[in-house]
Amino acid sequence: MNWSRLLGALAVATVAFVAVGALVGLVGVVLGSIPALAVVALLVVAVAAASRFGSSPNRELSNPYWG
Numbered sequence: 001m002n003w004s005r006l007l008g009a010l011a012v013a014t015v016a017f018v019a020v021g022a023l024v025g026l027v028g029v030v031l032g033s034i035p036a037l038a039v040v041a042l043l044v045v046a047v048a049a050a051s052r053f054g055s056s057p058n059r060e061l062s063n064p065y066w067g
Contacts, residue, residue, distance in 0.1 A: 030036045 030040050
């Protein structure tokens with residue numbers, strides 16, 4: 001029996017369980033506080049803007065010979 005796969009699956013499940021619990025706790029705190037809700041909204045907008053404008057290639061640095 002391959003114990004490393006079982007141990008890896010257990011580790012992934014533990015990390016996922018802790019992450020979901022932390023996220024639920026964070027959502028509970030954020031929904032109870034208007035300033036925290038504003039900060040989260042600003043972070044969501046900043047991440048969306050960075051993903052929208054930061055994903056296009058830079059034409060100044062592009063070179064057809066580099067692929």
